[in-house]
Amino acid sequence: MSRDGGPGAAGVDPEQLWLRATGPRRGRRPSFSREAITAAAVALADAEGLDAVTMRRVAAEVGAGVMSLYSYAPDKETLLELMVDHVGGELPATPAVTGDWRADLKAMAHHQRALMLRHPWLPAALTTHRTPGPRTLAFLEHALAALRPTGLDGAARLEVFAQLTAFVAGHVGHEIAQAAAARSPDRRAAEARYLAAVAADGRHPELAEALSAPGRPLTPEATFSRFLDRLVDGLATD
Known part of the structure; x- marks a missing residue:
């Protein structure tokens, strides 16, 4: 299945996604970040729906070549995980627990x-x-x-x-x-x-x-x- 398609057979490895390094370690420092990629994908989805979120569209939004995005999000399923967690940051993390x-x-x-x-x-x-x-x-x-x-x-x-x-x-x-x-x-x-x-x-x-x-x-x-x-x-x- 293509990288812009649905879930792959192996799915997303959460350890790789959340606990390990999140970008290229060698070469010239990129002009964008995983955070910027995710924010661009969220903005696209908010405006046009999930179908509009493709690696090509997101790359255009951040001004990058589409292949360079794969170091941060190798497929759309991974990008979706990043998007869900990104907007999850809008939820209150530590409201008071009342006991009720x-x-x-x-x-x-x-x-x-x-x-x-x-x-x-x-x-x-x-x-x-x-x-x-x-x-x-x-x-x-x-x-x-x-x-x-x-x-x-x-x-x-x-x-x-x-x-x-x-x-x-x-x-x-x-x-x-x-x-x-x-x-x-x-x-x-x-x-x-x-x-x-x-x-x-x-x-x-x-x-x-x-x-x-x-x-x-x-x-x-x-x-x-x-x-x-x-x-x-x-x-x-x-």
Whole structure:
């Protein structure tokens, strides 16, 4: 598979990526850095989506030859790992742990949602991202400390954090899609007519009852908070 293609068979070696030297050791010092390459890739993804992020485009953004980038990111999968950790640095690394793990967990989820809305490509990227980099580790460390009052062991706390992140990513992905659909009033009107017809056909009484229930606040923030409350409350161990 090409270097601008999807994941290779071997995947990304996190030890090589995060713990070893990050650039050429010999020859003339380059006029760019791994940080600059990653920032350029993030800017491209923010503006045009992940499909726009190719090694050739990123090289053009930093004013480098495409082959010279491979010393820093040998393929797009590696570049994606760098991008995820780069934006992870926007998360608060050391907010106070209150001792109320439910409140702390909800606060973390709201931070994650805000990050993903700033970088709409991130939910999709997280479906293949596997190893936390140095910036992401700070937030993970805080999450594990916040979950200590649950009494769960370390492995279970890691699972809870993974579950929370997956929920936020899935919800934000849906939220972004819904926002795009809302920009098409004809489609929304057609969906409303369809659901009204289904509710009236007599064959779907449960759905009809659900659709006739009193409405709840439908702002994106209110909807996210409502779903998050259900998730976190379902994690209670007492």
